[in-house]
Amino acid sequence: MKAGPDISIVGALIGDPARANMLTALAGGVAMTATELATEAGVTQQTASSHLAKLLDGGLLALRKQGRHRYFQLANEQTAAMIEGIMGLAHHAGHRRTQPGPKEPALREARVCYDHLAGERGVALFDSLIRRNALSAAADGLALTPAGEQFMCDFGVDVEAARKSRRPLCLACLDWSSRRNHLAGALGAALLQTIQDKGWARREKGTRIVRFSPPGARAFDKLVGERI
Amino acid sequence: MKAGPDISIVGALIGDPARANMLTALAGGVAMTATELATEAGVTQQTASSHLAKLLDGGLLALRKQGRHRYFQLANEQTAAMIEGIMGLAHHAGHRRTQPGPKEPALREARVCYDHLAGERGVALFDSLIRRNALSAAADGLALTPAGEQFMCDFGVDVEAARKSRRPLCLACLDWSSRRNHLAGALGAALLQTIQDKGWARREKGTRIVRFSPPGARAFDKLVGERI
DNA sequence: ACGATGCTTCGACGTTAATCGAAGCGTCGG
DNA sequence: CCGACGCTTCGATTAACGTCGAAGCATCGT
Numbered sequence: 001m002k003a004g005p006d007i008s009i010v011g012a013l014i015g016d017p018a019r020a021n022m023l024t025a026l027a028g029g030v031a032m033t034a035t036e037l038a039t040e041a042g043v044t045q046q047t048a049s050s051h052l053a054k055l056l057d058g059g060l061l062a063l064r065k066q067g068r069h070r071y072f073q074l075a076n077e078q079t080a081a082m083i084e085g086i087m088g089l090a091h092h093a094g095h096r097r098t099q100p101g102p103k104e105p106a107l108r109e110a111r112v113c114y115d116h117l118a119g120e121r122g123v124a125l126f127d128s129l130i131r132r133n134a135l136s137a138a139a140d141g142l143a144l145t146p147a148g149e150q151f152m153c154d155f156g157v158d159v160e161a162a163r164k165s166r167r168p169l170c171l172a173c174l175d176w177s178s179r180r181n182h183l184a185g186a187l188g189a190a191l192l193q194t195i196q197d198k199g200w201a202r203r204e205k206g207t208r209i210v211r212f213s214p215p216g217a218r219a220f221d222k223l224v225g226e227r228i
Numbered sequence: 229m230k231a232g233p234d235i236s237i238v239g240a241l242i243g244d245p246a247r248a249n250m251l252t253a254l255a256g257g258v259a260m261t262a263t264e265l266a267t268e269a270g271v272t273q274q275t276a277s278s279h280l281a282k283l284l285d286g287g288l289l290a291l292r293k294q295g296r297h298r299y300f301q302l303a304n305e306q307t308a309a310m311i312e313g314i315m316g317l318a319h320h321a322g323h324r325r326t327q328p329g330p331k332e333p334a335l336r337e338a339r340v341c342y343d344h345l346a347g348e349r350g351v352a353l354f355d356s357l358i359r360r361n362a363l364s365a366a367a368d369g370l371a372l373t374p375a376g377e378q379f380m381c382d383f384g385v386d387v388e389a390a391r392k393s394r395r396p397l398c399l400a401c402l403d404w405s406s407r408r409n410h411l412a413g414a415l416g417a418a419l420l421q422t423i424q425d426k427g428w429a430r431r432e433k434g435t436r437i438v439r440f441s442p443p444g445a446r447a448f449d450k451l452v453g454e455r456i
Numbered sequence: 457a458c459g460a461t462g463c464t465t466c467g468a469c470g471t472t473a474a475t476c477g478a479a480g481c482g483t484c485g486g
Numbered sequence: 487c488c489g490a491c492g493c494t495t496c497g498a499t500t501a502a503c504g505t506c507g508a509a510g511c512a513t514c515g516t
Contacts, residue, residue, distance in 0.1 A: 008242065021236075
């Protein structure tokens with residue numbers, strides 16, 4: 001008998017297909033109502049309600065009441081990172097939910113993970129920041145260098161506002177499609193927001209896909225492509 | 229219906245208590261026979277055999293046949309990192325398998341994660357390497373700097389041998405007890421090996437605990453405590 | 457105040473899967 | 487070659503849980 005936390009409880013929560021669908025849907029970071037999650041998971045409302053209660057009790061979800069709606073979202077960024085991690089294993093083991101359709105390439109190219117950019121473009125952006133020495137390793141993972149602060153300022157990211165948030169500023173999150181790192185944390189969220197504000201890309205409604213416009217993609221490629 | 233890998237299969241695998249026990253036991257990186265894992269999980273051999281077949285099929289375990297024994301171990305480091313991640317969630321959510329006994333403090337202080345050092349000492353070592361500028365952020369997470377290479381050489385780690393391995397040299401792995409990073413990858417494994425070779429610590433048989441001797445603990449504290 | 461909407465609780469049904477006894481198959485030691 | 491050991495497969499039992507219909511409770515709009 002081993003000591004330590006009991007992973008079977010969390011595993012069993014993720015193990016049910018309906019709950020897994022809900023978690024995957026919420027991995028985009030959006031908050032959804034119970035009814036939305038029910039249709040997302042393909043079950044009735046009362047079944048969904050039971051599942052959501054269990055996910056809440058297990059600490060995987062957080063609840064925000066608003067009027068007669070109950071908005072569910074992932075409890076924290078760590079939960080999102082763990083789900084991406086399991087996706088990496090499942091993807092590698094060949095357990096796909098859907099046969100490779102037109103959606104998956106778009107998901108691999110650019111998607112939202114909790115609240116930051118993931119997928120190939122997310123990884124490319126991360127690599128670019130490393131090459132610029134905008135990020136350096138710190139005790140808790142990553143830190144923004146002065147050069148990085150300058151870059152963010154030039155790009156239009158409000159670093160100070162991001163720093164004020166209670167979340168860690170920079171975190172590395174493992175990508176399930178590329179198996180490489182992309183930038184999470186408050187700064188990652190702010191970067192994605194800026195990219196959307198610039199009109200380079202926008203979130204596709206109801207999915208995790210981040211769709212780049214042709215000029216936006218060109219600008220993005222130029223940004224991450226140019227060496228310093 | 230969401231696209232992407234199906235989380236629920238992996239989740240269901242972890243969701244069974246017997247299988248979770250096996251995975252937790254294997255998180256130390258050691259390979260165990262089917263019978264050992266059966267007693268570890270508290271089930272009979274034939275039940276264990278069924279579970280192990282499922283874990284193999286799910287890609288979470290790797291199998292090494294040796295004579296009439298079948299040695300099971302975690303499929304790769306990514307799997308170990310995911311298990312540590314789930315442990316972090318489970319620990320935070322308060323799902324303990326055992327009431328806090330004498331074992332858990334030792335696990336929190338120093339334990340082996342796959343094949344490298346985790347726990348408070350693992351985190352302290354990681355922090356120390358960052359302070360020395362021995363590690364810096366790279367495209368795929370972490371890189372060893374020239375200063376770091378010198379440090380490793382002084383400490384007695386064969387960096388070249390570690391670099392020859394097919395695994396990534398440096399990886400950051402999230403600690404479930406401290407929720408901070410510690411060093412994984414080939415270099416992390418080599419560091420733990422060197423610490424054991426120096427006689428500073430040794431693995432406690434049958435557990436994940438890494439037990440430091442009093443002089444070893446003093447030397448370790450001095451090493452990670454001194455600022456550069 | 458009334459109905460409509462969003463969600464939860466209760467109860468019953470059905471399916472899944474974990475479990476173990478017994479038997480079967482390969483491997484090692486003598 | 488034979489028994490001991492390690493492990494797997496088969497079959498049957500049992501327990502757990504996901505599922506939905508119906509009813510109940512709260513909240514919003516009018």
